Amino acid sequence: MVIINNTPVGKTGYGLMGFTSRPHQTPDEQAFAAMKKAIEKGAICWNSGEFYGTPDPTLGVQLLHRYFKKHPEDASKVFLSIKGSVDAATLTPLGSPADVRKSIDNVLRILDGVKKIDIFECARVDPKTPIEETIGALAECVKEGKIGAIGLSEVSATTIRRAHAVHPIAAVEAEYSLWATDIRMNGVANVCTELNIPIVAYSPLGWGFLTGGIKSPDDLPENDFRRHFSKFQPDNFNVNIELVNKVEGLARKKGCTPAQLAVEWVRYQSGRYGMPDLLPIPGATSMGRVEENCQEVGLTEEEYLELEGIVGSTQVLGGRYFEAVESFLFG
Template structure:
């Protein structure tokens, strides 16, 4: 199945089974040229059959100094290509303090965040879904989601999502207002009890799972073998799994997945995306891409079908993988993960 259906307050929306993450187009010292980013976005949308939207994922803080460069770029895209607006489903993460990564789910800040995104979009594209990037431990969830529910009621946003939450938090939020999608990290090197619980709870409640980093932030492509392969200023240089002492150990899973992909005649990125997609009809892999050819490759991963024997091979590699290093520096609590 190369599509899935989102349950939104205004009705069902059919989207491509592979979403498109826009973060690394702008979350760097020098954002990509518009022409490059626009070509990548167009390639994804153009790959969708008639009537199927491409799920685009951006962020209020995906810019230098945690600024709004990402939203501004998205606005410029739809200004230049207005005919693409109805062919895309735009999801935006926000809810942190302005120009900061500190979660702030207070009524005042959630309103500020949504309004800031709407201001930068300039009416060029509807804000189809908004989600607070992290749960604020100092504000009741009901307050944050209550504010978003009012925005939905007013027609300023189309639906509500959640991000980096446990299954029980997702269900708690779903009681405040129907949640359309939940975003969590899922990949062959990041699939444990928390992911399994969220995927199950989401399926039982008609909630889509937006599975970010399905190719391990590029590591599972096999093209990153050392820190020299990651540009200066790239945030992956700070992540534990990409440190030299861990990277060489972690490459073992890459080699095993590459062997299966080669046998099947696909890339290792497509294999990872296809495996994440196989976790359920409601699971949308969300790979990031800043180049048109890579976007097309990623979308192709959503069309890959495994035989039961092939899937068993991939699952065996994943289940027996011994990974070195956590996915973020610091503890889950300090990083506001699985809140």
């Protein structure tokens, strides 16, 4: 069980980006069914963003509004984390006090009272604004009751310390998966353990790569944003697929899917090996995928060590995003 801001949120969360970052919008009927299934399965920490979705940059929050307006009984069951304070057109972080307030007010306007913001986090650190000023503005919003708590996203260990000194940080969101283990080497996991801050691990399935369902860059839809990611470029892809092949082999032996094994690897480390509490938030667009991701298949110590051996011995090439936003990672 992971506790965020004194709220138990289970062992798995739910990333709503899966509905709002695909080339085609998932129909509400399908999306709502998957969201209902997530609650049923205990994946009640939902993560979305003000800027998710095309062509309307607030499509992710609008989806939440439509869902909770139709199912008001579910609002109190879900712990909602929202990322914002980003220029949707340029993906530039906006961390000034005025920009932070503008972003929060915009999200509240769209939600229109159907659901409160339990955690608000700036999606990236604004290099032009000291983190103390950003957190100070967010702390005022907590006092005013606009948001419940403050989170951080894609931040360095130093930034976490500086932010936490201004106001307690409820959670840190960071990419963490079998092919993205940076937080174990750059001090982020260590400082979160020290300060007792849980990590919300987004993309535990490696942007879908670790599901085993993508065997070639051509398997991605033509307008899929992942086509621009460094790890999915053909030369890198042909090397990175080896990690997937090894994970698939172990999954076959265990009798589970590669996706279940990848998520279980994150869960298994929660509170162990010097790691903080970890909450994986896989995204999905169907009830079946939600059920698959939430199914706990368990790991033995031997299986965990075998996966660690795969991570340690298999080369992974390429950055985590496309070049334009790489400079804003671990700000």
